[in-house]
Amino acid sequence: xxxxxxxxxxxxxxxxxxxxxxxxxxxxxxxxxxxxxxxxxxxxxxxxxxxxxxxxxxxxxxxxxxxxxxxxxxxxxxxxxxxxxxxxxxxxxxxxxxxxxxxxxxxxxxxxxxxxxxxxxxxxxxxxxxxxxxxxxxxxxxxxxxxxxxxxxxxxxxxxxxxxxxxxxxxxxxxxxxxxxxxxxxxxxxxxxxxxxxxxxxxxxxxxxxxxxxxxxxxxxxxxxxxxxxxxxxxxxxxxxxxxxxxxxxxxxxxxxxxxxxxxxxxxxxxxxxxxxxxxxxxxxxxxxxxxxxxxxxxxxxxxxxxxxxxxxxxxxxxxxxxxxxxxxxxxxxxxxxxxxxxxxxxxxxxxxxxxxxx
Amino acid sequence: xxxxxxxxxxxxxxxxxxxxxxxxxxxxxxxxxxxxxxxxxxxxxxxxxxxxxxxxxxxxxxxxxxxxxxxxxxxxxxxxxxxxxxxxxxxxxxxxxxxxxxxxxxxxxxxxxxxxxxxxxxxxxxxxxxxxxxxxxxxxxxxxxxxxxxxxxxxxxxxxxxxxxxxxxxxxxxxxxxxxxxxxxxxxxxxxxxxxxxxxxxxxxxxxxxxxxxxxxxxxxxxxxxxxxxxxxxxxxxxxxxxxxxxxxxxxxxxxxxxxxxxxxxxxxxxxxxxxxxxxxxxxxxxxxxxxxxxxxxxxxxxxxxxxxxxxxxxxxxxxxxxxxxxxxxxxxxxxxxxxxxxxxxxxxxxxxxxxxxxxxxxxxxxxxxxxxxxxxxxxxxxxxxxxxxxxxxxxxxxxxxxxxxxxxxxxxxxxxxxxxxxxxxxxxxxxxxxxxxxxxxxxxxxxxxxxxxxxxxxxxxxxxxxxxxxxxxxxxxxxxxxxxxxxxxxxxxxxxxxxxxxxxxxxxxxxxxxxxxxxxxxxxxxxxxxxxxxxxxxxxxxxxxxxxxxxxxxxxxxxxxxxxx
Numbered sequence: 001x002x003x004x005x006x007x008x009x010x011x012x013x014x015x016x017x018x019x020x021x022x023x024x025x026x027x028x029x030x031x032x033x034x035x036x037x038x039x040x041x042x043x044x045x046x047x048x049x050x051x052x053x054x055x056x057x058x059x060x061x062x063x064x065x066x067x068x069x070x071x072x073x074x075x076x077x078x079x080x081x082x083x084x085x086x087x088x089x090x091x092x093x094x095x096x097x098x099x100x101x102x103x104x105x106x107x108x109x110x111x112x113x114x115x116x117x118x119x120x121x122x123x124x125x126x127x128x129x130x131x132x133x134x135x136x137x138x139x140x141x142x143x144x145x146x147x148x149x150x151x152x153x154x155x156x157x158x159x160x161x162x163x164x165x166x167x168x169x170x171x172x173x174x175x176x177x178x179x180x181x182x183x184x185x186x187x188x189x190x191x192x193x194x195x196x197x198x199x200x201x202x203x204x205x206x207x208x209x210x211x212x213x214x215x216x217x218x219x220x221x222x223x224x225x226x227x228x229x230x231x232x233x234x235x236x237x238x239x240x241x242x243x244x245x246x247x248x249x250x251x252x253x254x255x256x257x258x259x260x261x262x263x264x265x266x267x268x269x270x271x272x273x274x275x276x277x278x279x280x281x282x283x284x285x286x287x288x289x290x291x292x293x294x295x296x297x298x299x300x301x302x303x304x305x306x307x308x309x310x311x312x313x314x315x316x317x318x319x320x321x322x323x324x325x326x327x328x329x330x331x332x333x334x335x336x337x338x339x340x341x342x343x344x345x346x347x348x349x350x351x352x353x354x355x356x357x358x359x
Numbered sequence: 360x361x362x363x364x365x366x367x368x369x370x371x372x373x374x375x376x377x378x379x380x381x382x383x384x385x386x387x388x389x390x391x392x393x394x395x396x397x398x399x400x401x402x403x404x405x406x407x408x409x410x411x412x413x414x415x416x417x418x419x420x421x422x423x424x425x426x427x428x429x430x431x432x433x434x435x436x437x438x439x440x441x442x443x444x445x446x447x448x449x450x451x452x453x454x455x456x457x458x459x460x461x462x463x464x465x466x467x468x469x470x471x472x473x474x475x476x477x478x479x480x481x482x483x484x485x486x487x488x489x490x491x492x493x494x495x496x497x498x499x500x501x502x503x504x505x506x507x508x509x510x511x512x513x514x515x516x517x518x519x520x521x522x523x524x525x526x527x528x529x530x531x532x533x534x535x536x537x538x539x540x541x542x543x544x545x546x547x548x549x550x551x552x553x554x555x556x557x558x559x560x561x562x563x564x565x566x567x568x569x570x571x572x573x574x575x576x577x578x579x580x581x582x583x584x585x586x587x588x589x590x591x592x593x594x595x596x597x598x599x600x601x602x603x604x605x606x607x608x609x610x611x612x613x614x615x616x617x618x619x620x621x622x623x624x625x626x627x628x629x630x631x632x633x634x635x636x637x638x639x640x641x642x643x644x645x646x647x648x649x650x651x652x653x654x655x656x657x658x659x660x661x662x663x664x665x666x667x668x669x670x671x672x673x674x675x676x677x678x679x680x681x682x683x684x685x686x687x688x689x690x691x692x693x694x695x696x697x698x699x700x701x702x703x704x705x706x707x708x709x710x711x712x713x714x715x716x717x718x719x720x721x722x723x724x725x726x727x728x729x730x731x732x733x734x735x736x737x738x739x740x741x742x743x744x745x746x747x748x749x750x751x752x753x754x755x756x757x758x759x760x761x762x763x764x765x766x767x768x769x770x771x772x773x774x775x776x777x778x779x780x781x782x783x784x785x786x787x788x789x790x791x792x793x794x795x796x797x798x799x800x801x802x803x804x805x806x807x808x809x810x811x812x813x814x815x816x817x818x819x820x821x822x823x824x825x826x827x828x829x830x831x832x833x834x835x836x837x838x839x840x841x842x843x844x845x846x847x848x849x850x851x852x853x854x855x856x857x858x859x860x861x862x863x864x865x866x867x868x869x870x871x872x873x874x875x876x877x878x879x880x881x882x883x884x885x886x887x888x889x890x891x892x893x894x895x896x897x898x899x900x901x902x903x904x905x906x907x908x909x910x911x912x913x914x915x916x917x918x919x920x921x922x923x924x925x
Binding site for chain 2: 001100104105108113116117120123124127128130131132134135137138257258259260261263264265267268271272275
């Protein structure tokens with residue numbers, strides 16, 4: 001359950017910022033079909049990853065790369081994954097903080113908002129990974145409840161006709177160009193690092209497939225909210241799409257603006273995401289450099305994320321990086337690079353076994 | 360932590376000391392060695408008792424500072440045994456012994472000549488006699504004064520023969536008397552305790568409706584007997600351990616053999632045996648000395664004055680420690696859910712108990728977060744409030760000259776002052792202080808325009824919620840922590856609260872109590888067999904808390920209500 005929640009924690013954080021809107025923008029009314037389509041592909045990929053990784057029980061992609069190409073190759077792969085995680089989390093942090101600034105802190109400098117997260121991250125990273133995953137296990141149900149609540153409470157604002165035409169701009173756009181939406185399942189990257197954390201390795205297959213399945217259902221829920229409320233959300237293009245949807249929830253005259261409660265839960269989730277990703281990055285660096293101590297690296301990583309979050313000059317560039325650059329990074333690194341390493345490592349193992357059998 | 364040390368921790372590297380630190384895990388690691396291989400501490404061998412009475416007398420007088428100590432009594436007399444007379448000495452502390460027992464069952468039999476003492480002094484006792492071929496074979500027992508006194512002269516149920524001074528002195532300190540006899544290199548530790556003590560009374564802090572109405576007292580033996588009465592099984596083990604180099608306070612380590620995890624028992628023994636303190640005077644001190652994580656001030660052991668609660672935990676597979684002189688038992692390990700549970704929960708139907716537990720959980724959140732949330736909402740998230748309520752709050756604050764933070768802190772600190780004063784003032788006027796403080800001062804503060812009425816409501820709700828927390832230490836922890844959330848709410852609204860809450864949750868999740876993760880039974884998705892925070896119906900409580908890794912997992916049959924089967 002903890003591993004499932006870990007995957008979910010990484011997956012959910014991206015949906016809180018701009019992912020659902022990016023998906024809807026790319027495939028229009030065909031998003032629902034597109035998500036089902038890419039979800040099936042993502043499930044197949046995760047099954048493939050499971051099949052390939054099970055031959056290296058208890059090893060993650062870094063160990064497998066060492067097996068494949070030695071220490072130098074391990075270091076290169078480690079640096080690639082660290083860079084991907086750092087860029088991905090830094091940009092997510094920037095975008096989330098930009099939205100927070102627009103919504104609640106227009107007079108506050110962005111540095112202070114980001115710094116608040118960075119300080120929290122620095123403190124939290126001093127605790128062990130297990131405590132972060134336990135907190136994630138507490139927060140994930142809250143986030144899921146908040147999304148389901150968001151869906152149910154907005155039912156009256158839904159316009160089901162928004163999902164028609166069901167194939168959006170056409171079959172090509174939905175199924176060929178729309179294949180790029182598989183980047184929404186960028187959380188697959190975490191699957192490469194889960195095996196050492198699995199307490200029951202025999203359940204790896206279950207964890208892998210269930211993660212994808214629940215992720216798909218969750219994504220479908222988020223996308224449905226945005227798609228069915230498209231008219232309302234068009235006017236609030238600058239901020240978090242799910243937050244914008246939360247602004248339309250009303251219960252009588254007393255509860256009219258509940259969005260800040262949602263934001264409270266989502267901030268917790270973003271913190272969880274940052275902590276999980278950074279902890280994994282630290283573990284990669286420790287593996288690559290054979291470093292014994294973790295604490296000095298914590299400051300390094302928090303500063304790295306802080307610096308990356310300030311790389312984009314403005315919110316527009318930051319949004320572009322998230323919707324375009326990060327999208328292709330995600331596909332390239334998590335799907336292609338990871339799978340190629342696993343396939344080659346399996347091939348090497350098979351050849352090695354054959355040679356051993358012959359000799 | 361000073362500013363300099365914070366700075367140096369940021370920019371300099373020190374090897375992590377925690378790597379070699381003692382780390383006990385109950386669930387994950389079964390192979391941990393609880394006891395160290397060798398005892399490196401150099402201990403002096405116990406001083407043996409001398410055969411000469413005068414030497415023993417001098418030694419005891421020196422140890423007890425007899426020249427300046429007024430309540431140490433050295434009673435010298437002549438002991439009669441089999442017509443022979445021996446010089447003897449009784450040592451005891453005045454006020455701690457029962458004089459009647461001392462006169463009737465020690466001094467009288469030892470000093471008076473009675474039937475047992477009639478025949479010759481050093482003659483040997485013939486045990487058996489047999490005649491074969493005109494030769495008489497006699498089996499004789501040589502006269503042994505010590506065993507003669509023990510078996511014939513002392514009609515006392517609890518007498519121990521000791522050969523070293525430490526054991527004898529420990530007995531005297533706990534209310535026994537010591538008997539030294541000339542020519543003997545041993546002494547007798549005779550139980551004649553008779554000091555005044557409190558009887559078994561109703562619990563004052565953990566009141567229940569449907570449970571037992573008895574509580575622990577200051578006497579360890581009364582407490583162990585209370586536990587025995589509830590557990591009523593020979594597998595209840597109560598081991599004696601002394602804590603404190605000076606006080607040598609007697610502690611009873613209680614567990615149920617066959618249920619409690621051996622590693623857990625070993626760990627508790629290891630910790631308690633490795634306490635380098637001079638004195639131990641209360642359960643609270645031991646509680647702190649046994650806690651592994653000092654960075655966060657949540658209690659890591661349960662403290663209870665109820666023997667039924669302690670017994671229930673023992674039967675679940677936990678370990679309890681009783682301390683002589685403290686009317687509390689300390690139970691370990693403790694998880695977060697335990698501090699929000701009342702002993703009455705198990706006596707009520709699951710709907711009622713779970714409702715009460717839910718209320719207490721809510722109370723914990725209210726105590727911790729309500730003032731901070733109020734601060735965040737009024738400073739940053741006003742839109743969350745309905746317009747009418749917002750107007751009402753604004754109107755009530757119109758005459759208040761202070762910012763919300765000052766207003767809230769003034770009231771919160773005043774509330775804590777009243778609470779503290781209520782504890783200190785003499786009992787007849789204690790409740791009056793609370794009423795005077797709450798009504799008169801609150802009303803006066805509102806009239807004077809120092810605080811707004813809505814804030815009085817917020818502080819009152821927070822205060823009331825803090826009283827709903829069953830555990831005093833945990834309630835205190837929440838009360839202190841809420842001030843941090845007030846500042847975070849003031850600084851950056853919900854963002855501050857969320858970030859603070861995240862750090863707080865990570866800290867709590869990082870804590871362990873005797874190898875058991877602290878939040879194990881709170882997380883809704885955590886797989887735990889038995890011991891979950893919300894109780895199932897009584898017929899479904901088949902398992903002991905799996906996080907305790909007990910030797911016997913089940914505590915009742917699959918179908919506990921067998922009478923329903925036909």
